[in-house]
Amino acid sequence: MNIDEIKPVIFGILRGIAPESDPSTLDPDENIRQALDIDSFDALNFFVRINDTFGISVPESDYGQLNTMSEILGYLSNRME
Amino acid sequence: MAEFRMPSLGSDMEAGTLLEWRVKPGDRVRRRDVIAVVETEKAAIEIEVYADGIVERLLVQPGEKVPVGTVMAIIRTEAEPDTPRPTASEPVSPPAPAKAATPEPMEIQFPAADRRIKASPYARRLAAHRGIDLGAVQGTGPGGAISAADIQRAVPSAPAEEKSRPVPAEDKPAEGPHTAMRRAIAAAMARSKREIPHAYFQTRIDMQRTLDWLAAENLKRPIQNRILPVVPLIRAVSLALEEVPELNGFWVEGRHRIAEAIHIGFVINLRQGGLIAPALLNTAQKGVDELMAGLRDLITRARSGGLRSSEMTEATITITNLGERGVETVFGIIYPPQVALVGFGKITDQPWCENGMLGIRPILTATLSADHRAVDGHRCALFLDALNRRLQEPSTL
Incomplete structure (x- = not known):
């Protein structure tokens, strides 16, 4: 999967968590937690969905590396290689 | 014969709107069965019944807003024979307050550029259930917020002439969910501060041991079973309450009543604004x-x-x-008739002295707001001490 294929899937997961939001309007370097008002419960759900969808289990120690769309896309495409 | 009344779902509730009955006359119900769904200013709540029996009559229609305490149904309890039905003219409930008669509350202004669709949780669920696109629904609340009533109006799609007809004033909700929720929170908080002499206590807790333990525990777990840092805090509160039960209970009619079970209310912020504090039931056993x-x-x-x-x-x-969100210390306002509220702030790295050594530790500020009519400072100090002690021995959590 390349970044263009991963992106809409991430948008879908974020919309499931923050139904009132439009993640496609996010700036690539915008902090998603702040922009979409994601709390730790939402964040855990996000990583559970990532695991369900891509089979990638993000360890807690990596949470801090995944704050923006570009960071998430970079991390996931690296892990898929 | 048991009367099923509109319950008070929190000290901030004055009235509720019946959304649906889950039972019909003649149905057998058991204690704790959900028999109705009621929308309050905050949320749609499933209402349980507190008697075994058979539904005799339903007295309130879906869509009706009635004050707390209004008889909504009659339940014939077991062992009671069939009784002759009362005449229809018997007054069964106080008239619902005229919706239009409530004074227009101050509207909360939302920024015009807000890109989110505002809708109550029940409206969202209803819309999802009926396959309605929220974006296509005209909200009638402040800032265009969509209420369950808006969704109900949206289906079945009204013919063109219906649409052009102005909505009768009495059908129009007098206020949207945001304003109503704000008013409900305002009433409860004002009552608390008016009636409860709050005493406040604070302590700083070294969270290193608990966080290390949590990280190790979470490494062992598949991602869907990972534990959030607030969970050991809830557990520690529950254990500390077993040591200081005076903080677990109510102040009712001038008397302090200690509760037997521990049901911890947890403040949850809602995405569309406002908050709600439902209880994790029977926390002590978990x-x-x-x-x-x-x-x-x-x-x-x-x-x-x-x-x-x-x-x-x-x-x-x-x-x-x-x-x-980075708040270090919160001194909360007690939810009446409870007598205590525990507040947790953000865990931040701080300089910390232990055994004569200076180090950097993840520090949590824990606070306790207590009703001074019910408890004294000494018991509050014991509680915070117990809380700290539990968090220094995470394997006992």
Whole structure:
């Protein structure tokens, strides 16, 4: 999967968590937690969905590396290689 | 014969709107069955019945808004014979307050550029259930917020001439969910500060041991079973309450009543604004995994609809956790008739002295707001001490 294929899937997961939001309007370097008002419960759900969808289990120690769309896309495409 | 009344789902509730009956006359019900769904200013709540019996009559129609205490149904309890039905002219409930008669509250202004669609959780659930696109619904609340009533109006899609007809004034909700929720919160908080002599206590807790333990525990778990940092805090509060039970209970009619079970109310912020504090029931019996599962379930239902009346009425103490957004210390306002509220702030790295050594530790500020009519400072100090002690021995959580 390349970044263009991963992106809409991430948008879908974020919309499931923050139904009132439009993640496609996010700036690539915008902090998603702040922009979409994601709390730790939402964040855990996000990583559970990532695991369900891509089979990638993000360890807690990596949470801090995944704050923006570009960071998430970079991390996931690296892990898929 | 038991009367089923509109329950008070929290000290901030004055009236509720019946959304649906889950039973019909003649149905057999058992204690704790959900028999109705009621929309309050905050959420749609599933209402449980507190008697075994057979539904005799339903006295309130879906869509009606009635004050707390209004008889909504008659339940014939077991062992009672069939009784002759009362005549229809018997007054069964006080008239619902005229919706248009409530004074227009101050509207909350939303920024015009807000890109989110505002809608109540029940409206979202209803819309999802009926396949309605929220974007296509005209909200009538402040800032265009969509209420359940808006969704109900949206289906079946009205013919063109219906649409052009102005909505009768009495059908139009007098206020949207945001304004109503704000008013409900305002009433409860004002009552608390008016009636309860709050005493405040604060302590700083070294969270190193608990966080290390949590990280190790979470490494062992598949991602869907990971435990959030607030869960060991809830567990520690529960254990500390067993040592200082005076903080777990109510102040009612001038008397302090200690509750037997521990039901911890947990403040959950709602995505569309406002907050709700449903209870994790029977916390004392639950370990961290069960608490995590319970919290997951509670937050999910608080945000999507489906909280139960027992969860809204039985909290014996409340926890507010404001650490998510960088608040270091919160002194909360007690939810009457409870007598205590525990507040947690953000865990931050701080210089910390232990055994004569200076180090950097993750520090949590824990606070306790207590009703000084019910408890004295000494008991509050014992509680915070117990809380700290539990968090220094995470393997006992």
